[in-house]
Amino acid sequence: MPDRLPSLVLLVGFWIPPAVAGRAAADLVHRSTTRIRPALLYTALAIFVLGWSLAWFLFHLSRMPPYIPGATQDPTYAPPEAVAGLAVVASALVLPGSAIACVLAFRSRARGLSPIRHRVASKP
Numbered sequence: 001m002p003d004r005l006p007s008l009v010l011l012v013g014f015w016i017p018p019a020v021a022g023r024a025a026a027d028l029v030h031r032s033t034t035r036i037r038p039a040l041l042y043t044a045l046a047i048f049v050l051g052w053s054l055a056w057f058l059f060h061l062s063r064m065p066p067y068i069p070g071a072t073q074d075p076t077y078a079p080p081e082a083v084a085g086l087a088v089v090a091s092a093l094v095l096p097g098s099a100i101a102c103v104l105a106f107r108s109r110a111r112g113l114s115p116i117r118h119r120v121a122s123k124p
Helices: 002-012 016-031 038-062 080-113
Strands: none
Touching: 016 038, 016 080, 038 080
16 A cells, blocks of 8 residues: 555646646736736646646556556556546646636635625725
């Protein structure tokens, strides 16, 4: 189990790094003295999410356990069926889940950092 712990943590917590990136992007926008174009920021976050999904796939591909049907004791070989299944999980779960986590963290943090505007009641 200890050798599978990092893989298990990334399997369950795949959404945590994109959420941290979204929160950090919201902090960057809030603290920046110059205006950051939203299209540039969203493009950077999209590239991060795509890169994270690819890194997640490659990390789990290199840690394919030998008890997967068709697997061998050679850790450098993964059976094609297992690679296809991992690709489906990465594209159908990790990619959209990471994008949703990133957007939700960005928006909730940005909403929490936006200045509260009080309405001043005018006296007659």
